[in-house]
Amino acid sequence: MADTATIEKVSIIVSKGSLEGIYPALIMANGARAEGIEADLFFTFFGLDAITKKRWEHIKLATVGNPGLHLPTLLGGLPGVPDLVTRSMERKMETLDIPPIPEFIEMISDTGAGIYACKASVDLFELDKDDLVDQVQGIITVGEFYQHAAGGQIIYT
């Protein structure tokens, strides 16, 4: 492969709190590290669920308002359906060697990637450092995020 251009660093923003909103960012961050690319994850708004102790084991797939799921919205809204669909998706992911979200975030942290929470969102949801998982390296402002991201590519998900 010609080394004409390479990506050296990525900063990935996670703004969604659904299973399908979180996984692509985790896969991209982990994949970047696997290629020797520096990577940081910045969790903002509902994306914070992925790094909140109380929530990270209970991330659900969106079963309403999600045309790609090809499930009628009224059916997707029935009690128990989100859990059922999420479990089925999780089982399928496990067979493909895609880890559950907590294990994935631990692994990404072990690869040396930075994991940060957005200060405005942490304040908005009235959380503090103790509510967040141990892998979080800091609660940072948007200005600090741009400092971290300097010299790399920013990916918003």
Added chain:
Amino acid sequence: MPTATYADTAVPVDDEGFFTDPGRWSEPMAEQIAEESGIEQLTDRHWTVIRFMRQQYAAKGTGPTVRVLGKTSGVSVKELYQLFPKGPAKTAAKIAGIPKPRGCI
């Protein structure tokens, strides 16, 4: 197909320098490939990973992902990245003379 010369032997490799025929690899080639991949000295811990890569390739026909390496090679994900900063699965596969693993995880 391009070739590379390791331990005075020309071997076929792909465009990124990965062996296309793992049978042509021998241990004395590893140091030189490692050096070209930015690793100055192979330690026993590197060798644990390299041998594991070859074993897995022989058994499964493909190199393991970092997740599998971290769980089964006896070397943690954290240490894997210390040993192979430019990507453990990729770099170790290259040094071990097996094709590049193509997983997304």
